[in-house]
Every structure is written in C-alpha cells, then in structure tokens.
Amino acid sequence: MSFVFAVCQAGAEAALKNEVSRRHPELRLAFSRPGFVTLKTPDSRGFTEQFQLKSVFARSWGHSVGKVVGTDGNEMARQVGELLTAKFTAEQLATCGHLHVWERDRFMPGSRDFEPGVSVLAAEVGRILEASEFNAERQLIVNAIPEPNSMIIDCVLVEPGEWWIGWHIAEQGPSCWPGGVPQIELPEEAVSRTWLKMVEGLMWSGLPVKPGDAVAEIGSSPGGSCQALLGLGLTVTGIDPAEMDEALLKEEKFTHVRGRAKDLPRRLFSNFRWLASDASAVPNYSLDTIEAIVTHPSVKIEGLLLTLKFTDWKLADEIPLYHKRIRSWGYQNVRSRQLAFNRREICVAATKD
Numbered sequence: 001m002s003f004v005f006a007v008c009q010a011g012a013e014a015a016l017k018n019e020v021s022r023r024h025p026e027l028r029l030a031f032s033r034p035g036f037v038t039l040k041t042p043d044s045r046g047f048t049e050q051f052q053l054k055s056v057f058a059r060s061w062g063h064s065v066g067k068v069v070g071t072d073g074n075e076m077a078r079q080v081g082e083l084l085t086a087k088f089t090a091e092q093l094a095t096c097g098h099l100h101v102w103e104r105d106r107f108m109p110g111s112r113d114f115e116p117g118v119s120v121l122a123a124e125v126g127r128i129l130e131a132s133e134f135n136a137e138r139q140l141i142v143n144a145i146p147e148p149n150s151m152i153i154d155c156v157l158v159e160p161g162e163w164w165i166g167w168h169i170a171e172q173g174p175s176c177w178p179g180g181v182p183q184i185e186l187p188e189e190a191v192s193r194t195w196l197k198m199v200e201g202l203m204w205s206g207l208p209v210k211p212g213d214a215v216a217e218i219g220s221s222p223g224g225s226c227q228a229l230l231g232l233g234l235t236v237t238g239i240d241p242a243e244m245d246e247a248l249l250k251e252e253k254f255t256h257v258r259g260r261a262k263d264l265p266r267r268l269f270s271n272f273r274w275l276a277s278d279a280s281a282v283p284n285y286s287l288d289t290i291e292a293i294v295t296h297p298s299v300k301i302e303g304l305l306l307t308l309k310f311t312d313w314k315l316a317d318e319i320p321l322y323h324k325r326i327r328s329w330g331y332q333n334v335r336s337r338q339l340a341f342n343r344r345e346i347c348v349a350a351t352k353d
C-alpha cells in the first residue's frame, strides 16, 4: 500500500478533496486533519515514478513513508532514521541532500497572529533531526532551498508528537520551499499583509515584471500589494473607492484612481502592461469587470495576477470555468494556486504567450 500526502490551508481540505476526486479519480481519500490530507494510491507499477499531483489547493505534496509517534524528540528522530533506512537504499539516500520540516497550519493565514512558515516547533524538531545519529552520516541540510530537481525528505508535524515522513522531488518554485511556503517576512513599513500575497504571487507565477513597467491594481486599499509592486520599481495605479494609506500617497510612482473599476473609462487601462485584482467581490463579478477591460481594443495588458475570493468554498468547483473564461480573452496560459498567504481565495496568473 502506498500513500501520497498533501498539505493545504486549514479549512481547505474539502476543496482539496473535491478537486482530487475530480482530477485524480485513481486516488482514494485516507487519513486527514485540518491542513493535512493523505490519499491512497493504486498499486500499479510505475505509479510513483510518474505521479504528479495536480491541485490548486495542495500547497505541498509528497509520497508518504510512514509516521512516528512519541513524546521524546530524540527517540522519534531515531525512529525517523529507521523508517528512512528501511525505505531507501544507501545509494538513494546518498542522492538526497535536504530535509524539510514544517508544521501543518493550525488557523487561517492572517488569523490569530498566525502566518504559515517554519514554526518555532518545526525549527526545534529540525535541529533534533539534524543532530540525530541517522544524519551524522547523511548530513541532510534542514529547511534550505535546494537546487531544482532535488530529492527532499519531508517531515510534517501533524501533531507535536506525530511526525509524518515522506519525500518529494523539488522541481522548482514552491516545491523547493519548505512546506510550499516562501521564506518571506512582512516588512515593518507594509501597510497590510497583502504585501505577502503579492510577493508570493509574483514568485510563484514568475510573471516577468520589470522596473518601469506600468501596473494597475483593482482593489488596492489600503495598499500592501501596491507597496510590493513599487518596491520592485514598477509604476503603480491603485483603483479603489476606499482611501489609500498615506504612505502610498507620498510615493512618486503611485497614482490613486478613486472609484469602482466598472465605472471607469476603458481607455484608462490602455497604457498598462500588467493588471492585478484583489477586489472584495465574488469571482464572477471580478471577472466581468476584468473582461470588460482586457477585451477593449485600446487595452494591451500582457498578464494578469488575480485574487478570486471564495465567499463560499463551493465556488472552488468553478475554477475550471474561470480558467476557460480567462482563456477566451486570449490569455492561453492560465494557472491557479492557493498561495500560502492567501485566505479563503486563490491566485490566478494568466499570460498571452
């Protein structure tokens, strides 16, 4: 029997399970906890080698090796060593240089002072595993970003005394980040935590934004995401009926257009290269607004970075329809991910080429 594990936002498990049932009917749901889901895989030959979990909601995923349970960290670390030496040959382990240790999410990001990332407990368990006898020979590096296409050993703290061990191939981007969370911190001067969302969205999507590019953001108040864009040297227009934070209004490369995007003349958008949206509206309302803009003949926007908000998790089932709609505007390359710093929402990146 073999299993795949996936970690997601706490509360997104049902959306993840529905998505997996639709996109991977060969997998069967098994054990799950908030923020952590395991799936039984078919026993067919070659399955593991070829498998790629296709999921918007899986922040990180891997192949399960088993779990260790206990109250003594050093003893648990010894059991981790036993599990890994039973599973892998010495040659296989010799090709692996990294260990990622993280804790499943306890709360919605941005709630109760919680933000995803390597917690104090995960860092402590990482130190225990790093100093373990098993690692004396292997010298696995803990919670670092590997070279693309590296094998990573995963240790997910599902409970403080219950560690699930697995492995994955870190191809690039989020699969190289411990737990699928980029190692970024909210700067003190950020006026809202959406700074994190914008930075992560750009890192994940790889949109080739460059200094001097003009970008508009619909739903820009109070201004965290605009600050992130300004920090990259872009010229930013924020569109929002609400006030922007004073820190933004002082910025030379920032313009506030006060109003609802739908009420503005389309030619306002004719000089932008990129369009971002974070408006507090249901996805179809946001998409109606964006469609009217990007299909106007004067508009030449090359790429979109959209936050689609789910007032109801059922809207997650509509993601394939949202993609189809965006493609129909000429953006052939459309991808979605629930970012680590997203709340009950997803990030959609779309480009024309």
Ligand SMILES: C[S@@+](CC[C@H](N)C(=O)[O-])C[C@H]1O[C@@H](n2cnc3c(N)ncnc32)[C@H](O)[C@@H]1O
Residues within 6 Å of the ligand: 191, 192, 194, 195, 218, 219, 220, 221, 222, 223, 224, 225, 226, 239, 240, 241, 242, 259, 260, 261, 262, 278, 279, 280, 281, 289
């Ligand atoms: C989540 S907040 C945006 C946060 C912002 N991106 C930041 O970085 O601080 C959502 C915003 O969407 C704005 N909004 C809602 N509907 C809108 C519309 N049709 N056009 C422009 N802004 C809209 C609201 O006024 C609100 O300020």
